[in-house]
Amino acid sequence: TADLRSDTLTRPTDAMREAMAWAPVGDDVYGEDPTILALQSQVAELLGHEDALFTPSGSMANQLGVRLHVAPGQELIADDLAHVLRAEMGAAAVLSGISARSWHANAGLLDVDAAMALAVTDGGAYQVGTSCVVVENTHNFGGGTVQPLEAMRELHRRAHERGMAVHLDGARLWNAHVATGVPLADYAACADTVSVCLSKGLGAPVGSLLVGSRAHMEQARVWRKRFGGGMRQAGILAAAGQFALEHQLERLADDHERCQRVARAVAATRGDAVDPAAVHTNILVLHVAPAGWSASDFIAATGERGVLGYAMGPEHVRFVWHLDVDDAQTDHAAAVLTDLVSQQA
Amino acid sequence: TADLRSDTLTRPTDAMREAMAWAPVGDDVYGEDPTILALQSQVAELLGHEDALFTPSGSMANQLGVRLHVAPGQELIADDLAHVLRAEMGAAAVLSGISARSWHANAGLLDVDAAMALAVTDGGAYQVGTSCVVVENTHNFGGGTVQPLEAMRELHRRAHERGMAVHLDGARLWNAHVATGVPLADYAACADTVSVCLSKGLGAPVGSLLVGSRAHMEQARVWRKRFGGGMRQAGILAAAGQFALEHQLERLADDHERCQRVARAVAATRGDAVDPAAVHTNILVLHVAPAGWSASDFIAATGERGVLGYAMGPEHVRFVWHLDVDDAQTDHAAAVLTDLVSQQA
Amino acid sequence: TADLRSDTLTRPTDAMREAMAWAPVGDDVYGEDPTILALQSQVAELLGHEDALFTPSGSMANQLGVRLHVAPGQELIADDLAHVLRAEMGAAAVLSGISARSWHANAGLLDVDAAMALAVTDGGAYQVGTSCVVVENTHNFGGGTVQPLEAMRELHRRAHERGMAVHLDGARLWNAHVATGVPLADYAACADTVSVCLSKGLGAPVGSLLVGSRAHMEQARVWRKRFGGGMRQAGILAAAGQFALEHQLERLADDHERCQRVARAVAATRGDAVDPAAVHTNILVLHVAPAGWSASDFIAATGERGVLGYAMGPEHVRFVWHLDVDDAQTDHAAAVLTDLVSQQA
Amino acid sequence: TADLRSDTLTRPTDAMREAMAWAPVGDDVYGEDPTILALQSQVAELLGHEDALFTPSGSMANQLGVRLHVAPGQELIADDLAHVLRAEMGAAAVLSGISARSWHANAGLLDVDAAMALAVTDGGAYQVGTSCVVVENTHNFGGGTVQPLEAMRELHRRAHERGMAVHLDGARLWNAHVATGVPLADYAACADTVSVCLSKGLGAPVGSLLVGSRAHMEQARVWRKRFGGGMRQAGILAAAGQFALEHQLERLADDHERCQRVARAVAATRGDAVDPAAVHTNILVLHVAPAGWSASDFIAATGERGVLGYAMGPEHVRFVWHLDVDDAQTDHAAAVLTDLVSQQA
Ligand SMILES: [Ca+2]
Ligand SMILES: [Ca+2]
Ligand SMILES: [Ca+2]
Ligand SMILES: [Ca+2]
Ligand SMILES: [Ca+2]
Ligand SMILES: [Ca+2]
Known part of the structure; x- marks a missing residue:
């Protein structure tokens, strides 16, 4: 049988299991798990951001990211196939009171003009203000499509000009990087926060990370606890991520x-x-x-x-x-x- | 000066003020205000639904409507200029945990195929389900455009086939009716709940109504109190609505x-x-x-x-x-x- | 019959109705209703705060007040009979994500030590922080009891020492003032925000006000719209409040x-x-x-x-x-x- | 050094690490992880309930539990030192719109009369209804105190008589069981849902479970995904739980x-x-x-x-x-x- 339902199905290899088994651990809710700390540093550096935070799922990483940028009653925009709107169970509205609208995109490919036309940044006290644009790269429901770096750069520039943040749903950013050779940090430089998943193509059993500024990660840590994502000796899981980045990326x-x-x-x-x-x-x-x-x-x-x-x-x-x-x-x-x-x- | 900023600016005429001044009143939080009860019956009948509920604003009427149809974590869809998404301050997400996506519509005119293509009604336990489609008639940011009755009927039919409710934001449904001669009830028959405003073109100072089934209005009454919209001797305001329907509709x-x-x-x-x-x-x-x-x-x-x-x-x-x-x-x-x-x- | 179910049952007198009928009005969502503006100034001055905001209900005034002081995921504390916890339909949690705990108070009378013992202001990143204490004066479910001014002053002082705000639910503060002769502003000086109701003993048909700093009232105005409490020519209602303050307070x-x-x-x-x-x-x-x-x-x-x-x-x-x-x-x-x-x- | 800050600090032993390393796994978001399924069955059986659900944290297990019992705008009650109110960052309000009040309990010990006196189950449409009572056994901030079985039974009986559910925060129910010899299932029979933690005294690195009826667990699974708690090959973590139950409980x-x-x-x-x-x-x-x-x-x-x-x-x-x-x-x-x-x- 070929089980092609999803790349989340990947199971840890024996070598990865060995790496997990003997990982040093501590209490990560207290910020004391050495393997978690090491993985967070490694991923932050790979993506060229100040800091990172480990989460139990990609959804939680995305939800922490948009929470940082969008106050309750404000809005995020994304394409109408975006994972953050389609496959995270309405979490942004439920957990954070975030409103949303969407533009239509063929195969999930970023249409910067459509995104900018949709955004409302001069609505004053009578309209919802758009605080954040979400881009997904590669785009899951779009068919694994890679967002062109130039489009991401333009989006980032124009969003910032109008006072909006950009969150990159990079659950499969690894695939974009490997497919195009564009450095991970070049993609990640086009966003204020980025989520990446270890448990899809990389093959780790559990875990995602959010990266961004140190101040944002401090806030995200508090909200991670509030969302129920504080795990204790999570270094076991982080060790799988370290292994995957070394052996299963290329x-x-x-x-x-x-x-x-x-x-x-x-x-x-x-x-x-x-x-x-x-x-x-x-x-x-x-x-x-x-x-x-x-x-x-x-x-x-x-x-x-x-x-x-x-x-x-x-x-x-x-x-x-x-x-x-x-x-x-x-x-x-x-x-x-x-x-x-x-x-x- | 011609103040054309909005039709919400209308002020009560002297005759309307007289009608308000001498309205019989009671405590509407207890359901005992006779003028409110009479207006609710009148508007329910005009729109051909079982019951109605008076609210302090059109936003609250819309928000109660969508609350009835969409559970927290589920989704509504609307066009990207819709008042419910653009001008109600993200209330659906904040008050009710409702997620949203939008289709693009020229001049706000309903594109039934676009709406139906956007809806997700087979997402199972892994995707947000679309529970409600919102239509606005006339469409404010679309430029006061009238939705064709046939399009509304088709939307209603296809939405129901797929298990979705329809909410009609009819803040200016009066204008659609007067412009086309289509009976109010014909438009309202295309929706499970309808909001209408007294304080815009009709010229009343304050107040909107939600109409729908008796069971829905009972639930909406509880949520109206939770939203802070329970008013006491509101018959004063309802009297203006009665006057407006008699004298200022045509x-x-x-x-x-x-x-x-x-x-x-x-x-x-x-x-x-x-x-x-x-x-x-x-x-x-x-x-x-x-x-x-x-x-x-x-x-x-x-x-x-x-x-x-x-x-x-x-x-x-x-x-x-x-x-x-x-x-x-x-x-x-x-x-x-x-x-x-x-x-x- | 003597209808003693509630003082919300009060109906406007003929003289009050006359005052309402001829009130000058404008669009209060745009901040242009002269009677609303005058009433807001009058009540702010009476209570010795910078500014005031008119709302359709006492619940909404309370909910706007606590929203200003307590971020989502933080906590308010109140006595276990408090209107804000018992009779506002869980609104603080639903509308604002505010957590709560309560102390027990005989007849609703303020027990400052109990309140202070309950508050957690050193919880760091691992416990909910108490951001606001709510006091109700007079206390509805406590049996209309008056909170002693000295207790309110002590609460205010000790809450501020620990970085907490105080919201005074003064739906019936008028009664406390008349019963004791203590100036309204003396009570109101013990809180950062105060709600007062026009539609209870004062006899107006509809309306409450929140008072506080100018900056707080600006924020509250935006949230009032989000909660669906933006009313248009609300001066009709405010005129009843003006009349009540002049003729029906003593x-x-x-x-x-x-x-x-x-x-x-x-x-x-x-x-x-x-x-x-x-x-x-x-x-x-x-x-x-x-x-x-x-x-x-x-x-x-x-x-x-x-x-x-x-x-x-x-x-x-x-x-x-x-x-x-x-x-x-x-x-x-x-x-x-x-x-x-x-x-x- | 003796690190006595918390029993969450426990680290997996070598034998536990071996058990984790070779656990069979699958995609638990699809319900296909055999070790997760086995652990869920084992814990459900131990506690005498129909089914169980694995979660990344005890907070999430508690939050899923109360979510099942309390609709937005309804209320839970707990003692004023309860973990669910004090140490879960206001999650019940933020995630689920759940209001709360608390009774005072010495050393966290259950006072059934106080709980019952606080509950409001006849509030009709004008007061918050109390839908759930939360009991914590052993009680963390109460000092690890054990709730007497008789008190729990009485609470359960009287709560059900008045239409309220009981959620047992059993993060350390293992300790109560070992201290008293009362079977786990006897405690768990006093509640509609129970949370238990693997990562405290039991010594597993990560994970908690919620137990309850099959219908409740199905709903909880959807909400777990919405909260960001869906993990993929989580069997690695479940294997630690299995090991702990066999070797580290007594x-x-x-x-x-x-x-x-x-x-x-x-x-x-x-x-x-x-x-x-x-x-x-x-x-x-x-x-x-x-x-x-x-x-x-x-x-x-x-x-x-x-x-x-x-x-x-x-x-x-x-x-x-x-x-x-x-x-x-x-x-x-x-x-x-x-x-x-x-x-x-
Ligand atoms: Ca994702
Ligand atoms: Ca995997
Ligand atoms: Ca008007
Ligand atoms: Ca009140
Ligand atoms: Ca009254
Ligand atoms: Ca542990």
Whole structure:
């Protein structure tokens, strides 16, 4: 079976488990876990920000980030497929009283003009003020698309000119970096805060980090406790992150290559299902409606043949490559997907 | 001076003041104010719903409406100029933990396909579910535009098919009714809850109502108290509403005619400032950028010549007709606006 | 019938109605209603604070006050019968994310040591910090009891020493002032913000005010809009407040005298039902359990004989004197209550 | 050094680390982590409830529990030292809009009459309704005190009679069980939901569980994701919990014995500092004010001599025994504390 439902499925390797087992730990709620402190420093430095904070999930890292920038009753804006609006269960409104509006973006790709046109920064006391723009790179529901660095720079500049902060949802920023060779810090320089996840392509079992200024991280630490994210001897988890950054970052290129290979195979069979040029990293989204399939039927059919994926709405399906998927599984997936799209459902 | 900043500026006439002065009253927090009860019944009947609830503001009526339909952590969707998202200070997130996304709509006009494409109703336990679509008719920031009844009916049908409620922000539904002749109840039949305002074109000093089912109004009454909107002998205010419905509803046609007259005058001078066919009711939005004006400079210039308006963002200005603006003031406004758009700023 | 359920039941007199009818008005959301502005100035001056803000209810005035002092995730403390905790529907938590704890107070009377012992002002980043103490004067569920000025001064001093603000719920501060002769400003000097109600003993139909510093009132104005409390030509309501302050303030003494008279009559019959010395103003609470009554049965029995009251929990009943209760109704109430407490239920 | 600041400081032993390293894992956000599932079943069974849910912290377990029982705008009640009100950063208000009041309890010991007197269950539409009573056993800020089973049973019965739920904050329920021999399930039968912590005395690095009905746990799973507590391959952490339950539960008796030994030593020197009979488990609270010490000076003094503790307010200090404190450290602590309390500061 090829389990391509998500790259969150990655499991720790034996070597990673060894690293975790013997990590020095302390009480991180008191800021005394040495492995957590080391990982936070390492990730802050990688991303070129002052400090970092470990969190139990990417959602919590994002929610802490936007909390720092947007007061209750103010607004964030994001594209209408953004994870922070679509897949975090309304947390920004519930936890922080943050209002939101969204612009439409094809394949999640950043449209700076649309974002700037949506923002309201002169609303005075009678309109909601837009305090923060969220960008997601790579973009999950957009199909793993990479945001161009130039667009991110322009967004950052124009947002700051109008007094808005930028939060980068970088759950898969690692994939953008590996796909393009752009240094992580160059992307991260386009945002006031950045979240990154250890538990997706990197292959760690649990954990994300928020990075930003020292003052912001101090505030975020208090809010992390309030959100219930204060963990004690979390160094066990951080050790997996250290291991992943050393040993499992560059290999994301293999996931991208495998995903691209399947995209090309499917496109060769049925060009309206996917454009390989739009498959930037490890996520393959197929449009199965033109072939007469509903998303749920298609996923059921692939599942019967040992290829697990995810229905994204009624017409699209998603397959995600990761550490636990090898070449043989990839070949099998290519065969199954190619075969199914070429059938009329 | 012609004060065209907003139709909320309307002041009670002497006859309305007499009606208010002698209204029978009781304690409405206990549900014992006879004038409130009578107005609630009258408006519920006009709109063809079971019951109604009086509120101190249109914002509170809208916020009670969406509260009924959307649980904390769930989502409402609306167009990106909607009053409920733009001008209610993020209340849905703050008061009710309601998340939001928006579709883009030209002049606020309802795009049912865009709304339906945005909604997520199959997200399961991992995505925010869209529980409510908000429609605004007439649309304030859209320029007083009237939503076609057919579009509202289609929205209502398709939303219900997918398990979503519809809330109609009908602050100026009176204007839509007078402009088109469509019965109020026909519009209101396209929504589960409807808010209407007494204090805008109708000319009452204070008050709005929410209408909907009896069960919904009972819940809304409790939440009204929680929001701080429980008023005691509010019948004084309701009497103004009764008076306005009897004496000041049909005259909205005068506001529309005056507004249209000025739209035509401006368009005759400078066709890129406004399309009179897009001016449906009492709100005139001019695009002043093509004439070289910034919105704020233009408003300053009209103000110096006794015509008060409102800058809507950097390039547009708004002028609103209402009870306290007569033909002479309208002629003056037409002269000033025509003159200014024909100058290069 | 003597309707003694609450002093919120007061209805405007003819003279007050005349004053309301002809009040000059403007759009108060824009800060342009002259009668609102005049009333706000008058009340601010009466209470010795910089500025005031009109609100549709006492709950909203209280909720704006505590919002100013307590950030989300911080705490207010109050006695366990306080209106702000018991009768405002959990609004502080819902609207502002404010946590709370309570101290126990006999008859609502302020126990400064208990309040100070409860407060946590050295909790650092691991405990909730107490940001505000709320005092209620007179105390509604405490039975209209007056807080001693010295206790209020001590609370204010000790709270400020520890960095906490004080909010005074002065819905019935007028009654305290009339009962004791202590100037309103002396009470109000013991708090950072004060709410007062026009619609209870003062007899206005609708409205309350929050007073405090100019900076606080500016913030409160924005939050009032967010809470849905922005009203347009609210000067109609403010005129009733002006009238009440001029003509109906000193007469609260009559309510106090009548309430005391009934307290004495009941106590003469049955000393365990009430201690007249604990009846400070216009609220009479009787302990009916010793006479064998349940509160609800007792209220049913008085109601059958034309005396309406309110069951406060299982053993106590409440009767409130106000503008619309005269000597004859008072005599009748005394007869009925005396008779019923002397019967075994 | 004896680090007695908290039992959260416990670090995993080598044997526990081995167990963690080789735990089978899956994606727990999808409910597919076998070790998480096994631990949840084990703890649910131990506590006699249908199901359990793993969380990153005890705060999150408590917050999910109260969320299930209390709708926004309703109320929970707890004693005024309760962790849920004092040490969870106001989370119930922020995350769930839950209002609160508190009763006073000596040493945190449950006073059922006080709790029942505080609850309001007949408030109708005008008062906050009390939906949940929270009990903490053992009681942290009360000094590790054990709640008598009979009191808990009475509370449960009387709360249910009045329509209220009971949530048991059982972060240290293990200690109560070991101290008294009362089965865990007997305590847990007195509550609708129970939280327990693995990372305190039990010695696991991270994790807590909420237990309750299957329907409640399903809801809690959705809210856990919203709160940012969804972790992926969390089985690594659950394996530590399994190990702790097998190997490190009964040894809590050693902590209790050591703590009691020090309590007696101190009391023998200075009887007003502590009553050994009130020291039930692993937490020693000393009243140092009678000896002339401030809490912060005392903690500084013990710290200089290698005994780390925690200042609880201005007059009390806390020392907590746990897995990483042995007999020698205990003897040293006894010597230091005895010496210091016998000095005049
Ligand atoms: Ca994310
Ligand atoms: Ca993983
Ligand atoms: Ca008006
Ligand atoms: Ca009050
Ligand atoms: Ca009244
Ligand atoms: Ca631990």
